[in-house]
Amino acid sequence: MTLAHAHMLRGSVHSLAATFAIAFFAAPVLAQMPTGPPVVGYTIAEKKPVTQVEEFIGRIEAVNTVNVVARVTGQLEETTFVEGAEVKKGDVLYRLERPPFEALVQNAQAAVNQYKALLRNAVLTTGRAKSLLSGPAGQQASVDSAIAQQHAYEAQILGAEAQLKTAEINLGYTTITAPIDGKIGRTAVNVGNIVGPNSGTLTKIVSQDPMYVVFPVPAPTLMELRKMYLPKGGFKAVVLRIRLPDGSLYPQKGKLDFVDPTVATSTDTVLVRGEIPNPLAKPAKPGEITIRPLIDGEFITALIEGVEPVIALAIPRSAVLADQQGDYVYVINPDDVVTQRRIQLGQSTPALAMVSTGLSEGERVVTEGIQRVRPDIKVVPQPAGSDPTKSHGQ
Structure with a gap:
């Protein structure tokens, strides 16, 4: 190694040592430099119209909600609705077999006709008995018997007509319709099954x-x-x-x-x-x-x-903090010092907190930078939403 090279090497070592020493001793000094009061945003508590929620x-x-059921027993022949669609009151939902019920209607109608024919004959018999009553062959007993038979047929007609009405109603029940407007669910039975009053719910509307x-x-x-x-x-x-x-x-x-x-x-x-x-x-x-x-x-x-809306003292809901003792906010006093203030909230909204007690109109409440404050520290306040760099002239 030449003398010039050795001199250059010693110079580099001294320069590196000097740089390390400056960095080592300067670091604690920089760490101890004050950062200044934290910058926080505030909102002025003011009365405003608030919708209570x-x-x-x-x-x-x-x-x-209606459970649709069958009111007569019969074989299901047709399902006419779309599951999940909406139906109107009176829309046909199911059709059951009709021939057995039509036969019952015809049978009941025949009974009515039969008793009406018998009644007509009884009326004629009563008339003849009354006409003979004035003659030597007339007997009161015959008249009374004819009248009684006439009344019996009249009663039988009423019973037969009731049976006819029942048969017609049951025939109508073979067509199952929607009792209300609404959305219909899925059907619980398929075509070909026997359904009746004991079959349970066919579908729901x-x-x-x-x-x-x-x-x-x-x-x-x-x-x-x-x-x-x-x-x-x-x-x-x-x-x-x-x-x-x-x-x-x-x-x-x-x-x-x-x-x-x-x-x-x-x-x-x-x-x-x-x-x-x-x-x-x-x-x-x-x-x-x-x-x-x-x-x-x-x-x-x-x-x-x-x-x-009601007029109430309102602040942003984000400004309200809570602990085991209740709700509180951070208030900035005229000296720019933060104090903790206990408050009582009234009916509030998700965005606004209505303050019943603990705060006065015009006070400055910390709403931004809350995580940087604690009671009794000095802060640099600025209106919420403003640019913090402009307040420092940067």
Whole structure:
């Protein structure tokens, strides 16, 4: 190694050592440099019109549900509906064999005709007996007997006509029709089977529009709602909305129509019911399978909204925190120091929290950067939604 090369090597080693020393000793100094107060966004607590909303878990229930059964016994000859389609009241669903029942009608009609013929003869006999009564051959007993026979035939005619009516009704039962409008389910029997009153449900029809919304309300909450809305018109003062299982808000609005007169002792709740439209998702031709947004039995979230907004002190719901002691917010005082403030919430919405006590109008509430604050620290406040770089002149 030449002298020049050795000199260059020693210079590189000294330079590397100096760089390491600067980095080693400078790192703690940089770590100890103050970062400054955290920047937080705030919202001013102010009074504003707020739509009051209460949420309850409930379910959809059909207004009418009918189990279709056979009322006479016979062989099933035809099924005329499409499973899953909607039917109208009076639409033919099933046809049973008719000949046995037609024969019963004819037999009953023959009995009526027979007794009517006998009655006509009895009337003539009574007339002859009465005409002979004034002569030497007339006897009162003959007249009485003829009249009694006449009345007997009249009674037999009434019985025969009743039998005829029954036979005609049973003949009509061989055609099974829809008793209500609604969506029809699948059939439980196939053509060729013998069905009758003991065969059970042949199919089910569920009404579709409107639908009921049924949900339990805690008894104390119901009392609060009554105090709030009875002076404003009761049911007319609220609107029923629902949130579907996928989290979306159903566009149709409904109305409440029933509150159960008793409290369920096991849950301390009262059953409340509303009615809401359930229109077709798209037009359907007769016999086509239809689609509607609400289904009998599905679980939903019922929302009771006040028709008229109320003026209340409101802040974003995201500003409200909670612990074992209750709800609280972080408030920025005039010296830009954060303080923890316990609050009492009133009827709120998913987006806005209405504050009953603990907060005054005009106070600054931390809504952004909450994770960076703690009580009694100084912060750099700026209106929520503003650019933090601009506040530092960057």
